[in-house]
Amino acid sequence: MNSTDTNLQKIRGMVERLLNEQPQTISFYELISSVYDLVMNKKSVVVYEMVSQIIKMFTLKLALFIKNLREENYLLTINQKWKKHNLLISNVSNVFSILNEKYIFPNNLPTLESQGKLFWIESVLRGNQGIQFEVLNKSIELIMKEISNERKGNHIDRELMRSVVNMFTQLSDDKRFYKVFFEDQFLQNSEIYYRNESDELIANNLCGPFLSQVLEIFKNEKKRVESYLDESTLDKVIKIFNQEFLIRHMSTLKQMESGPIFMLKKKNYEDLKNVYTLFLRVNEKKWLIEKYQEIILAEGKAIMKKFKKESTTDVQNYHTIQELINAKKKYDELLIKSFNKDKDFEDTLNRNIYEIVNINRSMAKHLPKYIDYRIRKLKNVSSEEIKQQIESFLDLFKVISEKDLFKKFYEFYLSRRLLSSQNFFEEQEKLIVHKFKLNSWANFTQKMEDMFKDVSVSRNWYQPFQSFQSENMQKSNIITMSVKVLKESVWPIKLIPKCILPPIMKKNLEGFESFYQSIHPEQVLNWRINVGTVELLFRVVNKKFRKNFILIVSSFQALLLLNFNNGNTNSNVLINNGNENGNENENGNGNENGNGNGNGNGNGNENGKEKDMKIENKIKNGDFNINNNGNENENIKPKNLSNNTVNNGVNENNNKQNNDHKKKIKQFSCKQLQELTKMPTQYLIPSLASLISKKSKILKRIKFKEKNTISEHDVFQVNTGFKSNQRKIKVVRISQHYTEKEKDKNMAWVNQERKHLIESMIIKVMKSRKVLKHDELITQVTKLVLSKFKPKITMIDQRIRSLIDREYLSKHLNQYKYLP
Structure with a gap:
């Protein structure tokens, strides 16, 4: 026997032992040497054909075994045999690496591993005796059956399914075998399943539950593909799924009473999330x-x-x-x-x-x-x-x-x-x-920021002015005032005709002017009492009770109320800025020290510097007294309690109190109040209306022509039966909303500002472009002013014509030219 035959015999024995999992009788090095000698001696064809034939015969024996398998463990056994077959062929192929290099690759022949797969297809899956793909068909049938069981909610061995399906993908490098023999069948079955399932769901559910179940089914189908099918199948499954569950029923879904339109109206977040997710998939x-x-x-x-x-x-x-x-x-x-x-x-x-x-x-x-x-x-x-x-x-x-x-x-x-x-x-x-x-x-926000600045700076005037009052004013005339000095150009506060102020208020306002001008002699203050706040001590005495209240009122309301005062002429207005709490200290005969609330505002303007201010007043021994026609002999608080003691206050002042009781309650017509205060009608009428309103009831109207209208002949007096569970009462304020006249005035101002802005933008554009067509100029100007307002084209046209008239621009045909 020559060396060639000897080497071939060694190789045959080695391959058969490997496939049958028997121990080798010669060393691996000797086997490699035998293969090398044969290849180098140009026996590659003989070696290749011999080994291929051995693999084929081995696979045929395996096919006979698989043919007689029972259905119970069919897929499990096939999977095991396939894995073993694949491993053994791989081990054989490793010995013939030199054969691959010198013969198989250069001649573009199937490798031994590829031969093993081909023989598996031909011998095992296709079967013999003229039966076409008996094992393959049976395997696919069992896989489809398992998928159907899983879709019904039953548990299956996904790992086994993945391994068997992987066999199909590995049988060809381009996955053709998997696509032709398995994937097509799976997709056909899935299409039928999706169609039947979607028809049943839409017939028995509202839109929301239908879409919710569709998403759940999709999630399961996607997970199935990802778990044990090839990844290339997913897009195809999604396409069929969308067609059967969504596209085919889209018209019905849109028109359902419980459909997307209903969900949008009702803001059904979860259902709309499902709508969005699914509708997005089908365009x-x-x-x-x-x-x-x-x-x-x-x-x-x-x-x-x-x-x-x-x-x-x-x-x-x-x-x-x-x-x-x-x-x-x-x-x-x-x-x-x-x-x-x-x-x-x-x-x-x-x-x-x-x-x-x-x-x-x-x-x-x-x-x-x-x-x-x-x-x-x-x-x-x-x-x-x-x-x-x-x-x-x-x-x-x-x-x-x-x-x-x-x-x-x-x-x-x-x-x-x-x-x-x-x-x-x-x-x-x-x-x-x-x-x-x-x-x-x-x-x-420039003006708004300036307002904050004015308010902040004005806080610094409080302590210095208190010191000024102590040093320069009589103690009986001092009230605590919080003044805000404001820039007239910043604050939208209307200047009204001067009113007649109560002496105590007038003295303190004049005192602040002296104080302020001692620091800023170049500035003049214009008071804005129409935005002030005042606190009045309101004493009610009648048969049933006597009680003190603090009224938080506007400056105009205070001017009106003080005309009804039955106290002495030195009674003071209680004014504060709202940052101090009212203090009540009643002992014996009614001694009370009250703190109140009030604001006065003024504007000053000199050399371009404009200011506005707010006043805070605090009075220790004044009150606004209301007596019940003097018929009751009640004790009334003394006007200057600081001169009396608590223990003897009642006796020493009894006669004075009786005289106070006998004073007749004052009554004034609307016309008389206007003459006394010089208050503008647009403030007088709302102030009176607020004081007699159901919420306030500080005054009452005793003579009137029309219930819902205040005329100049209506007569008012203090409500001596006033009651409230609260001691500190905020009276309804004068309405400070824009009147129609003010609105028109402000709109005119805004329109004027817009005209200036549009003209400046036209000039800006034309300076840059020099020459521009009409439509282009309109577009450019619109873009520039859009952040402030949306201009009408007619307004821009008007400003262009105005600039042409003033020779800033010239026009030729449909073009404008800037004139420097």
Whole structure:
């Protein structure tokens, strides 16, 4: 026997022992040497064919074994035999690496491993005796049966399924065998299952539950593919799933009463999340956005229609704005909870909120008033709720197109709050203004910031002026005053004709002027008593009781009430700024030291420097006395109790008190009160109305022609039967809302400012471009002023014509030219 035959015999024995898992009789090195000798002696063909034949015969024996398998462990056994077969062929192939290098690869022949797979397909899966793919078909049938069982909720061996399916993918390098023989069958079965399941679900469920179950089924199907099928199958499964569960039923889903439109109206977050997730997969996002937009606009326009052009009360408007804020909040939550912060949905929401808010200019007027209403109610609100409210203000502010108009109104209401110590939340006010600044143009908040500065600086006048009073005024004339000195160009406070002030108030105002001008002799102060606050000590004495109250009133209300005073001529007004608490100290016959509240404001203007101020007054021994026609012999508090002792106060002053009782209650007509105070009618009538209102009842009207209207002949007197469980009473204030005349005046001012702004932008653009067509100029100017307001094209056209008339521009055909 020659060396070639010897080596071939060694190799045959080695391969057979490897496949039969028997121990080798020769060393691995000797085997490698034998293969090397044969290959080098050009016996590669013989070696390749011999080894291939041995593998084929081995596989045939394996096929005969598998053919007789029982169904019970069919897949398990096939999987085990396949893994073993694969491993043995791999071990054999490792010995013939030189054969691969010198013969198989150069001649583009199947490797021994590939031959093993081919023989497995032909001998095991296809079967013999003319039966086509008997084992393969049976294996696939059992796999499909297991998948069906799992879809019904039964537990299966996923690891076994994954291993068997992997056999199909490994039988060809391009996974062709898997796709042709397994995947196609799986997809066909899945399509039938999806169709039947979707038909049954949609027939027996509302839209929400249907979509919820569809998502659950999809999750299971996706997990199934990822667990034991090839990853390339997933996209195909999703496509069929979407077709059968969604696309085929899309028209029905859209038209269902419980469908997406209903969900949008009801803000069903979870159901809409399912709608968004599923509709996105079948390119129905555009339709969903359209319906989303329709519902936003419908709800928003319905809310905006509730604004009244002429309204006697703002309560409805407050509710309307709150309703709009609540709707915006719900749509924001919808964006987050249902639409995954989708940029397209977010843009749709912002675009439509902008359109809703700017349906007319009412929001630019009503929002500042609403913010004023909310800020005045912050006293018992948590910091988190305050933060949310501020964000809600900002949401609407951002989309208001006429921010210049908003600014004008907001400055008015801010000034009222800053001058009302009882409604001043400085930290929150500054935060809101800061937010406005971040979301508007550079000097948008300049006047607002100047207001804060004036209020802050004015606090420094309090102590020095008290010292001035002590040194320069009689003690009996001193009242505690808090004065705010304000810049006239900053504060929107109307200058009214001078009123006749009570002597005590007049002396203290003159005292402050002397004090202030000793420091700033170049400045002149103009008082604004129309925004002041006063606290009056109100003593009621009648048959049933006597009681002292502190009334928090406006300066105008105080001027009216003091005319009804039955006390001595030196009775003082109790005035404070709201930062000091009223102190009550009653001993024996009614000694009381009272602290009250009051504001007086003034503007000064010289050399371009303008100031405004606020006064705080404190009186120790004055009162506003109300007696019951002197018929009752009640003890009345002495006017100058500091001169009397507690123990003998009643006896020493008894005669004086009796005389006080006999004083007749004063009565005045509306006309008389106006003559006494010189108060403008637009302030007099509301002040009287507030003092006789059901909430106040400080005065009562004893003669009148019409119940709901105050005329100059109506007669008033103090309500001697006044009762209240509270000692400190805030009387309804004079309405300081804009009148229609003031609104027209401010709109005229805003329109004038807009004209100047548009002209400046036209000049700016034309200086840069020199020559520009009409449409291009309109577009450029609109962009530049859009942050402040949305200009009408007609307004821009008018300003262009005005600039042409003034020879800043020239026009030729459809082009404009800048004239330097």
